[in-house]
Amino acid sequence: MEQGRSAGWAGSQEPAWFDGAPALGGVFEQDVATHAAWWREGFDLLSALPAKGRRAVGDQALADRILAASRAARAGFLTRHGAELYERLTGGRSRFVRVEELAYGAAALVPGLVPTEAQVQAEAARTQKDKEGHEFDQGLLFNQFLGAPASGMHLCHAMLRPRAESLEALDRLRKDGRIDFGTAVIERHGRAAIVSMKNPRYLNAEDDSTVDNVEIAVDLALLDPDSDICVLRGAPITGGKYDGQGVFCTGINLTQLYQGKISYLWYLVRDLGFINKIFRGLAGDGSPEEVFGNTREKAWVAAVEKFAIGGGCQYLLACDYVLAASDAYMTLPARKEGIIPGVANMRLPRFVGDRTARQAVMYERRLDCDSPEGRMICDEIVAPEALEEALTHVLDQLTNSGVVSAASNRRAFRIAHEPLDHFRAYMAVYAREQAHCHFSPALISNLERFWNADKRAA
Structure with missing residues (x-):
């Protein structure tokens, strides 16, 4: 057993999953099926580790590898299928759907792509530094949705409705x-x-x-x-x-x-x-x-x-x-x-x-x-x-x-300074970069150093 690794891990399990990342075939339903199964297995491997705040160094390194591999596959899936996913969630842009509903609708339609509402609620019970960071994948989702002009403008429109x-x-x-x-x-x-x-x-x-x-x-x-x-x-x-x-x-x-x-x-x-x-x-x-x-x-x-x-x-x-x-x-x-x-x-x-x-x-x-x-x-x-x-x-x-x-x-x-399409492009970048910031270790250290957040009552 590797030093710092949880005793519940068998070394043979790691390479089998990491080497099994599915290829994108181009057909939405088939890619959903293969990716969802692989993401489910990765989530199970992650769940078998101790909770984030109690992990040994080796455990956390393994968790980071699982998350990184899963996210690389999510980014690839969204690059290939993001436009079709948005069309399916909005009935071909015939319905205006807010970001909250889009996020959890995507979780239901493509299991493992983004966290379910139950997963987000479970994470909400933890302090920021002890979260796994599953919501980060919502940043990848909305980077894709907002980055494409058709879906991005439609989403901005949806969020401007009363x-x-x-x-x-x-x-x-x-x-x-x-x-x-x-x-x-x-x-x-x-x-x-x-x-x-x-x-x-x-x-x-x-x-x-x-x-x-x-x-x-x-x-x-x-x-x-x-x-x-x-x-x-x-x-x-x-x-x-x-x-x-x-x-x-x-x-x-x-x-x-x-x-x-x-x-x-x-x-x-x-x-x-x-x-x-x-x-x-x-x-x-x-x-x-x-x-x-x-x-x-x-x-x-x-x-x-x-x-x-x-x-x-x-x-x-x-x-x-x-x-x-x-x-x-x-x-x-x-x-x-x-x-x-x-x-x-x-x-x-x-x-x-x-x-x-x-x-x-x-x-x-x-x-x-x-x-x-x-x-x-x-x-x-x-x-x-x-x-x-x-x-x-x-x-x-x-x-x-x-x-x-x-x-x-x-x-x-x-129209002279900030037309809606310019705002859309900014928000596409913001969606991704704010996800990085929100789950960065630097955020925790900054809040403890400059705000004494670890000493303040809820």
Whole structure:
């Protein structure tokens, strides 16, 4: 027995499986059958090893080889059959299917290609460093789906459509003027629909508990026929240092990320979903692309108090007008977090230039809102105590002469700077690279070194 190898392993088992990787024959059903059987055997071999956190060095080396071989075969399968797989999952692109349903639909149609929902739930019970990383394969799947123009544009379209929950809640909003979803609130003030992010324990951070509710609130703000303009802000904090004060957003919940409570699909749902809806509006049955398509959209105003960290800063890059308190600041500490800051790598250089954008992303440069660079992102800076009055004035200024041209001007800006197909290509790369980051050992070491994540309570 090899040193460090589990006693349950017979040496003859290894080469038989590694040497048996199936060849691609070109026929979808046949390749599914041969690959699914081989992936199943590889998964069984992996499951026979001790859990990741208890493995000897030799065990982990073997696990890494199994995962790498399986993923190479998955990448090859997707290169050959990715387009047909998407067609089958969407009825020849006759149905709009969100990423969550696509991921688990692919797991059912091609067993072993990506994890099942049960496998993802089992992984969710582990800390991030103890996960096997099965969700990584979802990154390969969506890299392929988004990388192909036909399926990628169709998927972007699907994710820009209003959620079923949003359509069901619209009458309630029209009747009551306010809905509290727990981690997000939508309320109408005059002709403005105000979306407030609400996660006070974590200073309005983003996590799996917030992303769906914020998307529903954003949908409702755009669907609401009784409002003309939208506002994005953070709800007041209750308890602690910022008790009673407004805070915009502290970005991804790093404590929950470390503890394994942020799923990989969270990144895609977030950036293909509500942030892109703020930037592009809601799609209907017709194409949302800029040249021949159409979306239902309104102008968005962001009201920034205290700080817009990470994801909070990313939101500002999708809004049309940013009002900030003079003591507020923005950061994109992606390198310390160990992840890619959403679409900021594409959008931030348009505001502050490439060099400053790289300093913000790669070297944690802080941008005070009331600074020359901060004013390239923020349109108006006011004293903290004057923010509410200033917000009322901004909304009045943006609506008192009508908002008929707002959507047209937004589309004109987008076709010049970020048409939907350009966004699609970015998200294809993001889907793959964020999967690498999400399951990288560097993410764990960064969170422990810069965030003391191993010492923080859930």
